[in-house]
Every structure is written in C-alpha cells, then in structure tokens.
Amino acid sequence: MATATNRVLRVALRGDAILTHPRFNKGTAFKPSERKAFGLNSRLPYRHNTLEEQCERAYDQLCTRQEPLRKNTFLQSLKDQNWVLYYGLVSRHLKELIPIIYTPTQGDAIANYSHLFRRSEGMYLTFPEQDSMEEDFLEQTQGRDIQLFVVSDSEAILGIGDQGVGGIGITTAKSAIYTLLGGIDPSKTLSVVLDVGTNNQELLNDKLYVGWSSGRVRGKAYDRFIDKFVQLVRKHHPTALLHFEDFGVSNAQRLLDLYRGTHSVFNDDVQGTGAVTLAALMSAVGVTKSKLADQRVLVYGAGTAGLGITKQLRDGMSSIDRLSREDANKRFYLIDRFGLVKESLGPTKIRDSLREYVRPDDEWQDVPTNDQGEIGLLEVVKKVKPTVLIGCSTHAGAFTEEVVREMAKGTERPIIFPLSNPTRLVEVDPKHANEWTNGKALMATGSPFPPCKMPNGKLYDVAECNNALIYPGLGFGAVVTQARKLSDTMIIAGARRLASLSPALKDPDSALLPDFSNARHVNTEVAVAVAEQAIAEGSAAVDWDREEVRDRIAEKQWIPEYPDYIFDPVHGEH
Ligand SMILES: NC(=O)c1ccc[n+]([C@@H]2O[C@H](COP(=O)([O-])OP(=O)(O)OC[C@H]3O[C@@H](n4cnc5c(N)ncnc54)[C@H](O)[C@@H]3O)[C@@H](O)[C@H]2O)c1
Numbered sequence: 095m096a097t098a099t100n101r102v103l104r105v106a107l108r109g110d111a112i113l114t115h116p117r118f119n120k121g122t123a124f125k126p127s128e129r130k131a132f133g134l135n136s137r138l139p140y141r142h143n144t145l146e147e148q149c150e151r152a153y154d155q156l157c158t159r160q161e162p163l164r165k166n167t168f169l170q171s172l173k174d175q176n177w178v179l180y181y182g183l184v185s186r187h188l189k190e191l192i193p194i195i196y197t198p199t200q201g202d203a204i205a206n207y208s209h210l211f212r213r214s215e216g217m218y219l220t221f222p223e224q225d226s227m228e229e230d231f232l233e234q235t236q237g238r239d240i241q242l243f244v245v246s247d248s249e250a251i252l253g254i255g256d257q258g259v260g261g262i263g264i265t266t267a268k269s270a271i272y273t274l275l276g277g278i279d280p281s282k283t284l285s286v287v288l289d290v291g292t293n294n295q296e297l298l299n300d301k302l303y304v305g306w307s308s309g310r311v312r313g314k315a316y317d318r319f320i321d322k323f324v325q326l327v328r329k330h331h332p333t334a335l336l337h338f339e340d341f342g343v344s345n346a347q348r349l350l351d352l353y354r355g356t357h358s359v360f361n362d363d364v365q366g367t368g369a370v371t372l373a374a375l376m377s378a379v380g381v382t383k384s385k386l387a388d389q390r391v392l393v394y395g396a397g398t399a400g401l402g403i404t405k406q407l408r409d410g411m412s413s414i415d416r417l418s419r420e421d422a423n424k425r426f427y428l429i430d431r432f433g434l435v436k437e438s439l440g441p442t443k444i445r446d447s448l449r450e451y452v453r454p455d456d457e458w459q460d461v462p463t464n465d466q467g468e469i470g471l472l473e474v475v476k477k478v479k480p481t482v483l484i485g486c487s488t489h490a491g492a493f494t495e496e497v498v499r500e501m502a503k504g505t506e507r508p509i510i511f512p513l514s515n516p517t518r519l520v521e522v523d524p525k526h527a528n529e530w531t532n533g534k535a536l537m538a539t540g541s542p543f544p545p546c547k548m549p550n551g552k553l554y555d556v557a558e559c560n561n562a563l564i565y566p567g568l569g570f571g572a573v574v575t576q577a578r579k580l581s582d583t584m585i586i587a588g589a590r591r592l593a594s595l596s597p598a599l600k601d602p603d604s605a606l607l608p609d610f611s612n613a614r615h616v617n618t619e620v621a622v623a624v625a626e627q628a629i630a631e632g633s634a635a636v637d638w639d640r641e642e643v644r645d646r647i648a649e650k651q652w653i654p655e656y657p658d659y660i661f662d663p664v665h666g667e668h
C-alpha cells in the first residue's frame with residue numbers, strides 16, 4: 095500500500111504563503127532541510143515535531159474545551175490551518191470526534207454560522223451574482239482536478255430546516271467525512287453552497303447574517319440557477335461526482351431524477367440514507383431469522399429521507415428476496431403530517447413521488463380517524479402490527495410509550511429505527527424503547543446514543559444508522575473507477591457489503607451495524623463492492639481485474655501524513 099511517507103510533493107509556495115496554506119502547511123513538522131528551502135527558518139520555533147507530537151499537543155488543547163461547540167470551533171480553526179494535522183488528529187480519535195465535527199454538533203455550528211464566522215471555506219454561489227457564476231466558479235476550480243462536489247441549497251439541513259448560507263457547514267462536514275472515512279484527497283473535493291436566500295425569519299432579522307438576506311427563490315428562476323451550476327460542473331469536471339445534500343423535499347428527489355441520466359449524481363438524504371437503512375434492516379432480519387420480504391414496514395415522516403428509505407428497502411425486497419415491485423410496495427405504510435398516506439388525502443397532500451405507496455381507503459374503513467379524516471400513528475400500528483418502525487420525521491418523541499408497547503404486542507422483536515437528527519429530534523430515546531419492550535427492540539438511530547442496559551444486565555450497543563457509514567464508500571467507489579453514474583445496483587452492492595460487516599451477524603445481541611470506530615474500514619469495503627459492481631456493469635472507466643480492486647483502492651486513498659516537499663517554483667503545486 096502506498097503511504098504518504100514515501101510520497102514527495104513539489105510545491106511552488108514559500109515563506110508565509112506556505113505556512114498559511116492549510117493544504118501545504120506542516121507547522122513545526124517542517125524538517126530543517128525544508129525550512130531552509132522554503133524560507134521558514136526564522137518563521138518557526140527551533141524544535142522540529144513529528145505529526146504524532148503535533149496531534150498530542152492539539153488533542154491536549156482540544157481537551158481544555160468542555161462544550162462540544164467550542165471543540166467544534168477549535169477543530170474548524172485547525173482545519174483552516176493544517177489539513178494533515180486536522181485529519182491526523184480526528185483519525186486518531188475517530189469515535190470521539192466525529193460527533194464534534196459532524197452530526198450532532200455541526201448542526202449547532204451551522205445554526206450559529208454567521209456569529210461564529212471567522213473564515214470562509216468552500217464555494218459560495220449567490221443568486222444575485224449569477225451572471226458571473228462561470229467566472230467565479232473558474233476562479234476556484236481552474237487547473238484543479240476536482241473529483242467530488244458536495245453541494246447544498248440549505249433548505250433542509252439535518253432536521254433543523256432552512257439555514258441559509260450556514261448550510262455550507264453541512265457540505266464541508268460531509269466532505270471532511272469523505273476524506274476521513276472514504277479516503278478522498280481533500281484537495282480534490284469542493285464544498286458548495288447555492289445561496290438562493292432563506293425563509294428563516296431569524297436569519298433574515300439578524301444584522302450579522304452573512305448570506306443573501308432575501309426570501310428563498312423558487313420556481314423557474316430557482317431551477318435555472320441550479321441548472322447553471324450543474325452545467326458548469328458537467329462542462330469543466332465531466333467525471334466528478336456531484337453529491338447533493340439537504341435540499342428541501344420539493345427539490346431533492348426531483349433534481350436527482352433530472353440529472354441522473356446525464357451526470358454522476360448522488361443524493362445522500364435519499365440514496366445514502368436508503369442504503370444504510372437497508373443494511374441495518376438486513377442485519378435485523380438476520381437476527382429475527384426472517385426475510386426482508388416478510389416485513390411490514392411503517393415509515394413515519396414521508397419526506398426526502400422517508401421516501402429514499404422506502405424506495406431502497408422496496409428495491410432490496412425485490413432484488414434480494416425476488417418479490418415483485420408491486421408486492422413489495424404493499425409492504426409499506428407511510429405516515430406524514432396528514433397521517434397515513436392514503437388515497438382520499440388527494441394530490442394536494444400527497445406528492446407525486448409517493449404515488450406507489452398510497453394505501454387504498456377501503457382497507458381502513460374500520461379504523462378511527464380524527465376530525466379531518468386522518469389516521470394517526472397509533473391506529474396504524476394497531477391495525478398493521480408493523481415489524482419495522484422507522485422515524486425520519488423530525489418529530490421528537492413521536493414514538494410514545496403507547497406506540498412502542500402496542501408495536502411490541504404484535505411482533506416478538508420490534509425493529510425500531512428513530513433516525514431523525516440531531517439528537518434532540520429523535521423519535522424515541524433508545525433507552526426508553528428498550529425499557530418499554532423489555533429489551534426486545536432491535537434498534538438503530540441517526541445520531542450516536544449510549545448503549546442500553548438489557549434486563550439481564552448486559553449492554554446493547556445501539557447501531558448508528560447514519561448515512562456516513564456508507565456514503566463515503568459509495569462515493570469513493572464511483573470516483574476511483576471514474577464511473578459514468580452511481581447506479582442503483584452499485585448502491586445495493588454497497589449496502590450488502592455493509593450488512594455483511596454487521597456485528598449482529600456473528601452475535602445477535604450485538605449492534606446491527608459496525609461501530610463508527612471502524613467506519614474507515616467499513617467504507618473502504620463499501621468502496622470495493624461499489625467499484626467491483628461498476629466494473630462488472632460496464633460503467634467504470636478503469637478495467638481492473640476483480641482481484642486487484644482492493645489494492646487499487648488502498649493505493650488511491652489519501653492518508654493524513656506529511657509527504658516530503660521539494661521546492662519547485664516552476665512546476666510545483668500552489
Ligand atoms: N440517519 C440518517 O442518516 C439521516 C439521513 C437523512 C435524514 N435524516 C433525518 O431525517 C429527518 C428528516 O429529514 P428529511 O431530509 O427527510 O426532511 P423532510 O423535511 O424532507 O422530511 C420530513 C417529513 O416528515 C414529515 N413530518 C414532520 N412532522 C411530522 C409529524 N408530526 N408527523 C408525521 N410526519 C411529519 C414532514 O411533513 C416531511 O414530509 C431529519 O431529522 C434528518 O436529520 C437522517
């Protein structure tokens with residue numbers, strides 16, 4: 095495997111320019127010979143440190159801060175200063191620091207973006223400046239080999255809604271996770287916010303708000319703006335993967351469908367969430383010794399993630415258990431703001447994309463409704479006796495004691511996945527679901543939770559069913575093979591590989607998904623599966639033999655170690 099220790103990089107910057115460039119800066123780790131060549135002797139204290147020593151010092155500094163958000167801002171500053179040190183530090187404390195730089199703490203950083211703002215990161219493309227979009231885009235991208243764009247319009251950030259320009263923070267966090275867990279070279283990624291205004295009144299009233307203070311652009315003008323950006327990516331980086339993050343429910347699936355045919359695009363909330371949930375469910379049905387196709391699945395919150403999950407589980411039932419699409423559709427019951435998604439709600443309350451999963455009214459004649467004719471969660475649980483209950487509603491506490499106990503009456507091992515993020519929006523605290531089901535519930539959550547105490551005193555690890563366990567591998571697999579598209583079959587291959595790594599496969603009392611401390615290995619395996627599938631189905635631009643895929647992927651993974659630098663003012667990187 096190639097390591098950074100045997101890499102040599104030619105660099106054209108020197109003096110302050112190299113010390114202030116996070117990609118090239120090594121701080122006290124510049125060796126004496128490099129200090130001389132790059133004009134750094136008088137700019138650095140005498141002592142030369144190893145990366146290990148730098149990580150130790152940075153970790154000590156981090157630990158002086160108690161509050162997660164303060165740790166987050168510290169790490170953000172470190173990333174602004176020195177990428178290798180930042181990624182080196184986080185890699186050394188992965189399980190502890192992922193919740194700081196990503197979900198849930200990054201949600202707070204995003205909500206406070208304009209007040210915490212110190213330094214910009216990534217690309218800001220703003221609606222009123224669209225005439226110069228290509229020029230602005232090229233300013234940052236020209237001459238760069240960008241393999242991955244992570245883009246958001248910030249309308250539905252995690253479960254905290256419209257965050258305006260602060261949404262850049264989800265794209266930078268998702269990119270950092272790509273590097274940490276997938277192995278993508280951070281210099282080959284670009285995080286982008288498409289600032290089309292915000293409908294968040296608090297931000298609009300805030301005089302320190304740093305985005306475009308205007309209501310959200312909608313309709314054709316919005317579509318044209320998004321399209322302008324997508325076409326720039328296609329024109330200048332035709333093989334780059336375009337990752338959409340946290341778009342609103344009226345755009346996420348629509349934009350995915352619109353661009354899937356012409357470019358390699360991926361919607362994380364739809365596809366990444368669907369894939370990780372499929373893996374968790376495969377693992378759960380392994381424990382209950384049943385099949386995917388046997389499940390009755392209740393999805394609470396039929397938004398972007400809810401639909402993505404439903405579609406992915408449905409496709410899993412079809413491709414893995416050979417259930418017809420129509421029969422598989424019937425295994426699902428969706429609930430949204432208007433209760434059960436059923437025929438009589440009509441097209442104003444049911445989006446087109448939900449059509450396949452609408453339940454016929456005559457099935458529900460005997461079930462009590464509210465004054466508006468809606469059927470609530472408890473009624474659906476009573477009638478359907480679901481084996482699987484998934485939450486992606488942002489409705490904190492929706493899975494009440496009554497609901498959970500009712501579910502437990504109808505199935506021996508209730509499979510309960512409250513997936514809403516951040517932590518405070520979870521549909522049920524796993525501790526409670528565990529208690530109300532007498533330790534029978536098989537659980538997975540979107541944010542990290544501590545283990546639950548079982549009635550026999552043992553601890554049950556609650557799987558973290560967050561798309562970060564799979565999207566870096568899905569994306570990296572597509573990027574390294576320069577795949578023309580990230581197909582449904584590539585995604586299923588990744589989900590199956592993830593499921594095969596589940597601890598519950600070996601011990602049914604263990605977690606349904608691998609622990610985040612193994613997330614780098616897990617995503618590497620996912621990338622291998624995706625690459626194998628891309629090659630097999632002919633969408634890859636590489637023609638590796640199946641046996642060499644794993645080695646090729648390992649060779650291409652970026653690792654946080656300092657290469658040796660040679661000063662080269664003519665051909666060096668800058
Ligand atoms: N674990 C993960 O990997 C993961 C991935 C994506 C999204 N999520 C989480 O899922 C949640 C939803 O995200 P999204 O992007 O789908 O948002 P979304 O806005 O598209 O979907 C939320 C849906 O829930 C519905 N809803 C809201 N309140 C409800 C209620 N009281 N009863 C029933 N339905 C209700 C809304 O009408 C909407 O359709 C967020 O908290 C997000 O963080 C988790």
Ligand SMILES: O=C(O)C[C@H](O)C(=O)O
Pocket residue numbers: 197251252253340362363515540560561562
């Ligand atoms: O960002 C996450 O933690 C997962 C997911 O993409 C979300 O929107 O909640």
Ligand SMILES: [Mn+2]
Pocket residue numbers: 252339340362363
């Ligand atoms: Mn998301």
